[in-house]
Amino acid sequence: MNGRHSGRPTLEEVAVRAGVGRGTVSRVINGSPRVSDRAKAAVEAAIAELGYVPNRAARALAGNRTDAIALVIPEPETRLFAEPYFSDIIRGIGAELADTDMQLLLTLIRTPKERSRFAQYLAAHRVDGVLLVSVHEDDPLPDLLEQLEMPAVLNGRRSDLESVSYVDADNVGGARAAVSHLLARGRRRVATITGPTDMYVARCRLDGYRQAVEAAGLGVDDGLVAGGDFTEEGGRRAMRELLARRPDVDGVFAASDLMAAGARAVLREEGRQVPDDVALIGFEDSAIARHMDPALTSVRQPTEEMGRTMARVLLEEIAERASVRRHVVLATELVQRDSV
Amino acid sequence: MNGRHSGRPTLEEVAVRAGVGRGTVSRVINGSPRVSDRAKAAVEAAIAELGYVPNRAARALAGNRTDAIALVIPEPETRLFAEPYFSDIIRGIGAELADTDMQLLLTLIRTPKERSRFAQYLAAHRVDGVLLVSVHEDDPLPDLLEQLEMPAVLNGRRSDLESVSYVDADNVGGARAAVSHLLARGRRRVATITGPTDMYVARCRLDGYRQAVEAAGLGVDDGLVAGGDFTEEGGRRAMRELLARRPDVDGVFAASDLMAAGARAVLREEGRQVPDDVALIGFEDSAIARHMDPALTSVRQPTEEMGRTMARVLLEEIAERASVRRHVVLATELVQRDSV
DNA sequence: GGCGTGTGTGGGAGCGCTCCCACGTAGGCT
DNA sequence: AGCCTACGTGGGAGCGCTCCCACACACGCC
Structure with missing residues (x-):
C-alpha cells in the first residue's frame, strides 16, 4: 500500500485535462486574478472531476512556507488552566482557521530540552507563525520569536510594554x-x-x-x-x-x-x-x-473570542510582509449568580 | 525577509562540509546502519557546526509521507467534554510524541462540510495517521479511515465489534x-x-x-x-x-x-x-x-494514560506495513470522597 | 590467480509544486 | 500604420530531500 506512485492526481494531470499549462492551474488554485474566465472554469471542472487536492509538501517546498501555525502550550500551564478555557480557546482558533487551509500544530513544551528543540523548529521555519498561550514574564520564547521575525501572537501579555502582538482580556x-x-x-x-x-x-x-x-x-x-x-x-x-x-x-x-x-x-x-x-x-x-x-x-472572559482573534491577528501578520504589532484587549463581563 | 534563498543550511551543504556525498548524510540522518563510523562522525560534526535541521517539506515530498498525525475532535463533543479530559488526553499524546519528530495536527470538525473536507485531506494522504476522540456509532469517519487503509486509533469504541484500533477505559x-x-x-x-x-x-x-x-x-x-x-x-x-x-x-x-x-x-x-x-x-x-x-x-479514567497509549498504538501501526488492529482497555479506579 | 559476495559510498532522477521569464495576442496611443 | 503597453499563457528551473542504481574496494572461496 501507499506505494511510490500513488494514484492521486497531480497538478500536471489537472492541466492536461483542462487543456491548459501548469502555470494556469497553479494560478487558479492560488486565486490569481490573471486568469481568463474560460481557463478558470476549465481548470475548476478538471479539479472537480479528478478530485484533485494539492500536495502540501510540494507547495511548502516550492513556495518556501508551510501553511501551518503552531499553538504552543507550556506544559506546567495546562494543569492550571481553568478547564473550559483551554478547549474554548482552541475552539476559537479552530473556527477562525476553518476556512483557511492553514494547519494547526499543537506543541506542548514540558522541559527546557523540549523548549530548545522547539526553538530549532522555529529557526528552521517549520511553521509560518506561532500562537503562544499563557506566557510568563520570564519566558524566553516571545523574544526569540521577535528576533527570528516570526509572526506571533500571545494570549495575554508579559507586561504593559509588551512588544509582541497579543490578545488579552480586560x-x-x-x-x-x-x-x-x-x-x-x-x-x-x-x-x-x-x-x-x-x-x-x-x-x-x-x-x-x-x-x-x-x-x-x-x-x-x-x-x-x-x-x-x-x-x-x-x-x-x-x-x-x-x-x-x-x-x-x-x-x-x-x-x-x-x-x-x-x-x-x-x-x-x-x-x-x-x-x-x-x-x-x-x-x-x-x-x-x-x-x-x-x-x-x-x-x-470571552475565551472563544480570544482564540478567534488570536488566529485572525496571526493570519494578518503572516499575510503582510512588514511586522506591525497588534494589541487587542477584549472586554470582560460580570456574570451574576448567587454568591453576592 | 524570508527570501527565496534563506541562509538555512541544506543537506547538500552538510555533505560538502563533511566531505561525503548526499546519500551518506541522508543515511546518517535516518539512522541507517550502512555507514562507517568515520563518515558518521564527520557528518554529525558538520550537522552540529552548521546547525542543520532537515527540511520537513522536502522530506515529505521525496519520501511520500508527512511525519504528521491528526488529532480529530468532533466539535459538538468539545462542549460535552468533562473538562480536564480534553487537556489530559492531549497531554498524554504530547508526551508520547515528544521524542518522535512526528507532528500533531489538531483538527476540529464542526459541520458536515468540514467533515467532508477532512475526508479529502485524508484521501490526499496529508497525514500518516489519525487519532479520533469521542466517536459516535454513526460516525462515518472510522469506516472511511479503514477503507483508505489509514492507520487510526479511536478513543473509545463504537461497539463491541469495533474493527478499527481503539483505546478505551474499562x-x-x-x-x-x-x-x-x-x-x-x-x-x-x-x-x-x-x-x-x-x-x-x-x-x-x-x-x-x-x-x-x-x-x-x-x-x-x-x-x-x-x-x-x-x-x-x-x-x-x-x-x-x-x-x-x-x-x-x-x-x-x-x-x-x-x-x-x-x-x-x-x-x-x-x-x-x-x-x-x-x-x-x-x-x-x-x-x-x-x-x-x-x-x-x-x-x-486514566485519561492521560489513554492519550499516551493512543499515540503509542498509532505509531506502531504506522511503523508496520500490515494493519493489525489493536484493542486496548485500560482500568478505571473508584475515587472515594464524601458523597457515599 | 580468478571469481564471487558483501559493505560503504556517490550521485542521478524525481517527488509535485511555485516562481518567473518569455511569448503570443489584443487593445490603446501617437 | 506603427508602436507600446497591457494581459493571459506555457513551461523551464529549481525547492531539498529520498530512493536506488552503480561503482569501488575488501575480503573470502575454489
Missing part, C-alpha cells in the same frame, strides 16, 4: 466591575485575593480592585489584600489570613475561581454564610463557578 | 465497582442515571450497573434506571423521575459527573441529604466532582 476592567458591584451592593470591607504578583495578569486584577475601591472614595487597606497563587489551596490560605486580620470582612474578590472555591471552603468552616455574611466573586467563570454552592458570581 | 468495570461500592455500604435501592443509550459508552456503564446488582443477588428493577444524556439538565430530569417512581431510593450511580451534579441539585431541592439519605457516585472524576458539596465520589 483584566483591569473585569476586576473593577466585580469590586464595584460588591461596593454597590453595600459591602464596605471588600478584600481581594490576588494571584502571584510576578504575573502581569494578577497585577492587572489587583489594579482593577484598587481602582474600584478608590473610585468609591475609599482608601485601599492593605490588610484587605491577601496574596494567593491561583490555586485552591492558595485561596484557602489567603482567606484564613484575611479572616484573621479583618474579621469583619464582608466581601471578597478572588482573582480566580479556583481561589474563590478555596475561600468559600474556609468561610464555610468558619461558619460564615455566603452571600449573607460575606459576598464572593471569582474570575474566569469556569465550570467550577457554576457548580459551587451557592453558584459563584464571576468575571467571564 | 467502563463496565468502573460502573460495576461504583455500584458494588454502594451496595457494600448497605444501600439497597440503588438507581442509575444512564447516558444516551445510543452511545456505547453509556450502555457499558449501564451494563456495569446491572452486573453489580445481579452479583449482589438482587434483580434489576427497571424503575431504578433513568435515562439521561450526559448533561446536567438531563441529570436533573432523571433524578426527578427517579424520586417520583422510587421515593425510597438510597443510592444513585450517575454515568457522568455532570449528571451527578444535576441529580445532586434536585436532591437538595427535595430536602434529601447526601450521603445520609442518598449516596451518590459519578463517572469521570472531573473538576466538578472535586468541587461539589459534598465532594463527589467518582470513577476515574
Whole structure:
C-alpha cells in the first residue's frame, strides 16, 4: 500500500485535462486574478472531476512556507488552566482557521530540552507563525520569536510594554466591575485575593480592585489584600489570613475561581454564610463557578473570542510582509449568580 | 525577509562540509546502519557546526509521507467534554510524541462540510495517521479511515465489534465497582442515571450497573434506571423521575459527573441529604466532582494514560506495513470522597 | 590467480509544486 | 500604420530531500 506512485492526481494531470499549462492551474488554485474566465472554469471542472487536492509538501517546498501555525502550550500551564478555557480557546482558533487551509500544530513544551528543540523548529521555519498561550514574564520564547521575525501572537501579555502582538482580556476592567458591584451592593470591607504578583495578569486584577475601591472614595487597606497563587489551596490560605486580620470582612474578590472555591471552603468552616455574611466573586467563570454552592458570581472572559482573534491577528501578520504589532484587549463581563 | 534563498543550511551543504556525498548524510540522518563510523562522525560534526535541521517539506515530498498525525475532535463533543479530559488526553499524546519528530495536527470538525473536507485531506494522504476522540456509532469517519487503509486509533469504541484500533477505559468495570461500592455500604435501592443509550459508552456503564446488582443477588428493577444524556439538565430530569417512581431510593450511580451534579441539585431541592439519605457516585472524576458539596465520589479514567497509549498504538501501526488492529482497555479506579 | 559476495559510498532522477521569464495576442496611443 | 503597453499563457528551473542504481574496494572461496 501507499506505494511510490500513488494514484492521486497531480497538478500536471489537472492541466492536461483542462487543456491548459501548469502555470494556469497553479494560478487558479492560488486565486490569481490573471486568469481568463474560460481557463478558470476549465481548470475548476478538471479539479472537480479528478478530485484533485494539492500536495502540501510540494507547495511548502516550492513556495518556501508551510501553511501551518503552531499553538504552543507550556506544559506546567495546562494543569492550571481553568478547564473550559483551554478547549474554548482552541475552539476559537479552530473556527477562525476553518476556512483557511492553514494547519494547526499543537506543541506542548514540558522541559527546557523540549523548549530548545522547539526553538530549532522555529529557526528552521517549520511553521509560518506561532500562537503562544499563557506566557510568563520570564519566558524566553516571545523574544526569540521577535528576533527570528516570526509572526506571533500571545494570549495575554508579559507586561504593559509588551512588544509582541497579543490578545488579552480586560483584566483591569473585569476586576473593577466585580469590586464595584460588591461596593454597590453595600459591602464596605471588600478584600481581594490576588494571584502571584510576578504575573502581569494578577497585577492587572489587583489594579482593577484598587481602582474600584478608590473610585468609591475609599482608601485601599492593605490588610484587605491577601496574596494567593491561583490555586485552591492558595485561596484557602489567603482567606484564613484575611479572616484573621479583618474579621469583619464582608466581601471578597478572588482573582480566580479556583481561589474563590478555596475561600468559600474556609468561610464555610468558619461558619460564615455566603452571600449573607460575606459576598464572593471569582474570575474566569469556569465550570467550577457554576457548580459551587451557592453558584459563584464571576468575571467571564470571552475565551472563544480570544482564540478567534488570536488566529485572525496571526493570519494578518503572516499575510503582510512588514511586522506591525497588534494589541487587542477584549472586554470582560460580570456574570451574576448567587454568591453576592 | 524570508527570501527565496534563506541562509538555512541544506543537506547538500552538510555533505560538502563533511566531505561525503548526499546519500551518506541522508543515511546518517535516518539512522541507517550502512555507514562507517568515520563518515558518521564527520557528518554529525558538520550537522552540529552548521546547525542543520532537515527540511520537513522536502522530506515529505521525496519520501511520500508527512511525519504528521491528526488529532480529530468532533466539535459538538468539545462542549460535552468533562473538562480536564480534553487537556489530559492531549497531554498524554504530547508526551508520547515528544521524542518522535512526528507532528500533531489538531483538527476540529464542526459541520458536515468540514467533515467532508477532512475526508479529502485524508484521501490526499496529508497525514500518516489519525487519532479520533469521542466517536459516535454513526460516525462515518472510522469506516472511511479503514477503507483508505489509514492507520487510526479511536478513543473509545463504537461497539463491541469495533474493527478499527481503539483505546478505551474499562467502563463496565468502573460502573460495576461504583455500584458494588454502594451496595457494600448497605444501600439497597440503588438507581442509575444512564447516558444516551445510543452511545456505547453509556450502555457499558449501564451494563456495569446491572452486573453489580445481579452479583449482589438482587434483580434489576427497571424503575431504578433513568435515562439521561450526559448533561446536567438531563441529570436533573432523571433524578426527578427517579424520586417520583422510587421515593425510597438510597443510592444513585450517575454515568457522568455532570449528571451527578444535576441529580445532586434536585436532591437538595427535595430536602434529601447526601450521603445520609442518598449516596451518590459519578463517572469521570472531573473538576466538578472535586468541587461539589459534598465532594463527589467518582470513577476515574486514566485519561492521560489513554492519550499516551493512543499515540503509542498509532505509531506502531504506522511503523508496520500490515494493519493489525489493536484493542486496548485500560482500568478505571473508584475515587472515594464524601458523597457515599 | 580468478571469481564471487558483501559493505560503504556517490550521485542521478524525481517527488509535485511555485516562481518567473518569455511569448503570443489584443487593445490603446501617437 | 506603427508602436507600446497591457494581459493571459506555457513551461523551464529549481525547492531539498529520498530512493536506488552503480561503482569501488575488501575480503573470502575454489
